[in-house]
Every structure is written in C-alpha cells, then in structure tokens.
Amino acid sequence: MKRTLFSFVVMVAVILVSAAKCRQDEVVKQLTNSHVVWADSVAVSPEAQARIVYDLVFPIDGPEGVADSVMAWLMPVVADSASLAPHADSLDFAKAIDGIGLKALSDDVAELETMVADGHVVSTERITKVAVAYEDSLCITYLATIESYLGGAHGSYAIIGATFRKADGRRMSYSDLLADRTPVQVRNEIKEGLKAYFYVSTDSELREQLFGKEDFTMSETEYANFPLPALGPWLEKDGVHIQYQQYEIACYAAGMPAVVLPASKYGKSK
Numbered sequence: 001m002k003r004t005l006f007s008f009v010v011m012v013a014v015i016l017v018s019a020a021k022c023r024q025d026e027v028v029k030q031l032t033n034s035h036v037v038w039a040d041s042v043a044v045s046p047e048a049q050a051r052i053v054y055d056l057v058f059p060i061d062g063p064e065g066v067a068d069s070v071m072a073w074l075m076p077v078v079a080d081s082a083s084l085a086p087h088a089d090s091l092d093f094a095k096a097i098d099g100i101g102l103k104a105l106s107d108d109v110a111e112l113e114t115m116v117a118d119g120h121v122v123s124t125e126r127i128t129k130v131a132v133a134y135e136d137s138l139c140i141t142y143l144a145t146i147e148s149y150l151g152g153a154h155g156s157y158a159i160i161g162a163t164f165r166k167a168d169g170r171r172m173s174y175s176d177l178l179a180d181r182t183p184v185q186v187r188n189e190i191k192e193g194l195k196a197y198f199y200v201s202t203d204s205e206l207r208e209q210l211f212g213k214e215d216f217t218m219s220e221t222e223y224a225n226f227p228l229p230a231l232g233p234w235l236e237k238d239g240v241h242i243q244y245q246q247y248e249i250a251c252y253a254a255g256m257p258a259v260v261l262p263a264s265k266y267g268k269s270k
Contacts, residue, residue, distance in 0.1 A: 036094055050109045054078065078128055138166055159258075163234045172235070178233075
C-alpha cells in the first residue's frame with residue numbers, strides 16, 4: 001500500500017512538472033511581436049537629401065509586464081526625446097511611428113538646409129533597426145542597430161541590446177546573466193576579452209589602447225576599477241554580449257570594442 005501510494009505521488013509529481021512545462025512553453029506562444037517598416041526622404045537640392053528609415057520589431061501582446069518593459073527600453077532608442085513618443089504602449093507606438101519619423105526627418109532637413117547654405121553639399125541618413133536576437137522559454141532579447149551620417153568626417157554606429165525575463169518582464173542584468181561570477185571576475189574576464197579584441201597580451205598594452213580621464217590613457221587606478229559599458233549586457237545564442245559604443249573607451253579607429261562571454265560558462269538565463 002505504501003509502495004502504491006508512493007507511485008501515485010510520483011505520477012502526480014510528473015504530471016505537475018509536465019503541466020508546468022506546458023505552461024512555460026505557452027509563454028513563448030503568447031508573446032506576439034509586430035513588425036513595422038517606415039521610410040521617407042526629402043530632397044533639399046538635387047545633390048542633397050535627408051533620409052530616415054525605421055525597421056522595427058516590438059511586442060504587442062504577451063505575458064504581463066513584458067511588452068511594457070520592452071517599450072520603456074525601446075522608446076528612447078527610437079525617439080530622440082520622450083516628447084516624440086509620449087506613450088510607452090506598443091499599440092500607440094505602432095500608430096506613432098509616422099509622427100516620430102516625420103519629426104526626425106524635419107529636424108534633419110533643417111540641419112541639412114543650413115549645411116547646404118554654407119556650401120556643404122551632402123546627404124544625411126539615419127537607419128534604425130530593432131529585431132529579436134535571441135529567445136528561449138525564459139527570456140527574449142531585442143537588439144537595436146542605429147546607423148547615421150549627419151555630415152562630418154564619418155558616420156556613426158550603435159548597437160544596443162536588452163534581455164527581458166518572460167516571467168515578469170524584468171530586464172536582465174549582469175547579476176542575472178552572469179550569476180556564477182563575482183563583479184571582480186566579470187571585469188577581469190572583460191579585460192581578457194578586450195586584450196583579444198585589440199590583439200595585445202599585457203595589462204599595460206591594453207591600457208594604452210583605452211581612453212582615460214586624463215591624457216587619453218587609463219591610469220592604473222582607472223584600470224583597476226575597469227569601466228563596464230554604459231549600456232548593459234544582453235544574451236544571444238553564442239553567449240553574453242558586452243558591447244562598448246563608439247568613443248566610449250577607445251578612439252573611433254578602434255571600432256566598437258566588444259566581448260562575448262560563453263553562455264556554456266554562465267548558463268543561459270535565470
């Protein structure tokens with residue numbers, strides 16, 4: 001009788017686990033994204049035009065909190081100021097893309113007209129793309145890339161990612177994605193990754209590649225308190241991405257220093 005009861009308990013436990021897994025799988029099905037493409041241009045002269053492109057994937061339905069969290073992150077990425085997109089709601093956002101794009105285009109046209117009047121005949125362009133870079137049963141990552149040329153010696157480029165937990169929409173941080181490492185260990189591994197990026201082998205060689213507060217070279221103190229990127233990490237299939245933006249820690253010619261910490265080492269998500 002005891003054995004029969006134990007078997008029944010085990011069976012119930014298996015059913016509950018299976019049901020929980022089904023509910024977890026349903027989370028993926030419930031998360032619905034929308035894809036909007038918006039593009040427009042204005043010619044200021046036969047040889048100068050301003051062009052704006054948005055190619056955006058964003059959530060419109062899903063587990064409670066996820067869409068709101070993603071939109072709160074996405075709004076300042078897409079719009080130059082909060083005033084361009086006053087509502088952090090995905091449905092409002094879908095309708096607001098036209099207004100956001102036209103306002104950005106109007107600003108660029110005004111700048112371009114000034115440049116042309118000053119004798120600088122150029123064309124300007126801004127392309128903003130947002131896509132799903134990674135998804136599993138526990139989290140989803142959105143990745144934004146922003147390319148722009150607004151006159152000057154060269155254009156600019158930005159890569160901004162964020163990973164959100166499906167259970168409650170919370171944006172995942174270093175402590176979530178790299179839970180098995182202390183902050184000191186994380187910084188040290190980023191340093192080692194940057195050595196590989198810059199093709200150097202020693203701390204002193206790496207310091208010479210990086211901006212500091214004085215003389216454009218990191219001091220020993222600054223290096224000991226190694227700066228993390230201003231924009232947090234995100235998870236993709238190949239691991240946890242640590243991305244510095246242009247000019248954040250190195251000169252333009254150095255590109256955009258980046259490190260990927262292997263996911264197998266840190267675990268997929270928490």
